[in-house]
Amino acid sequence: MPRLSQWMVRAALIYLLLGFTVGALLLAHKGLPLHPILWSWLPAHIEFLLLGWIVQLAMGVAFWILPRFWEKPSRPRENFALAAFVLLNLGIWLVVAGTTFQLGRGALLAGRVVELGAVVLFGVHGWGRIVSRTGK
Amino acid sequence: MPVLTRWFLRSALLYLAAALLLGVVLALPGSVALPAFVRAMNPAYFHLFLVGWVTQMIFGVIYWMFPIITRAAPRGNERLGWASYLLLNSGLLLRVVGEPLAATRPQSGFGWLLALSAVLQWLAAVLFVFLAWPRIKDKYRGG
Numbered sequence: 001m002p003r004l005s006q007w008m009v010r011a012a013l014i015y016l017l018l019g020f021t022v023g024a025l026l027l028a029h030k031g032l033p034l035h036p037i038l039w040s041w042l043p044a045h046i047e048f049l050l051l052g053w054i055v056q057l058a059m060g061v062a063f064w065i066l067p068r069f070w071e072k073p074s075r076p077r078e079n080f081a082l083a084a085f086v087l088l089n090l091g092i093w094l095v096v097a098g099t100t101f102q103l104g105r106g107a108l109l110a111g112r113v114v115e116l117g118a119v120v121l122f123g124v125h126g127w128g129r130i131v132s133r134t135g136k
Numbered sequence: 137m138p139v140l141t142r143w144f145l146r147s148a149l150l151y152l153a154a155a156l157l158l159g160v161v162l163a164l165p166g167s168v169a170l171p172a173f174v175r176a177m178n179p180a181y182f183h184l185f186l187v188g189w190v191t192q193m194i195f196g197v198i199y200w201m202f203p204i205i206t207r208a209a210p211r212g213n214e215r216l217g218w219a220s221y222l223l224l225n226s227g228l229l230l231r232v233v234g235e236p237l238a239a240t241r242p243q244s245g246f247g248w249l250l251a252l253s254a255v256l257q258w259l260a261a262v263l264f265v266f267l268a269w270p271r272i273k274d275k276y277r278g279g
Contacts, residue, residue, distance in 0.1 A: 001202070001274060010269075016265060024255065024257060025254070027231065028254040028255075030250050031234070032247045053191075054186075
């Protein structure tokens, strides 16, 4: 597994823990009220699990297993995937800042734009690797 | 494919079918008289889909496909994997039953079911991360 995939998968597993921890608190709070502020963490719960866990894991595994090329670099435009990793995680925390930490719609909007940028960059990296064994 | 992966994947497929079936029921027009218990299952629908199907499918594939640790213990402590499987599924099923019960009968004291479900699912995730973490590595090359 290449180094960048290792970072992405490790980050994804950390988000899985964060998302399940927040989710467990929310579910327990539904049954046995703990603190009303917990509901403000619902957007973070969704963001951690959908983007941080599922999307990031998919990107990490895709970077690893999509077909490589015989000639170097075997995974072209790797810097785009690295930038996607950085931007995706920045975007997640901007969204959480804009929702759960209530830093305003600016942070939320910036987070969504940055997440979009991450996905576009990852697409630029991966598009050429979606090929058959004959390279077509 | 390891036995544990087969259990994860088959369970995941059952949850997908269950989630979509529940989705059909919840989409019925308001003129159809559904028990309040069923109408309160909207969160259960999302979690059957995202925990029961997506996350469980990922767990099964990670356990199967990630680089092995050693030839002697290729996938680490298998008991951790089984514990994670049992905790995730018991926690999720408890939620599916407990959430509408607690919502429709708030005075009946079913809230503890949700707290127990939360603990079970959280433990499942912790155990799975513990199991998967050492396998995030380069390909095993012997030694």
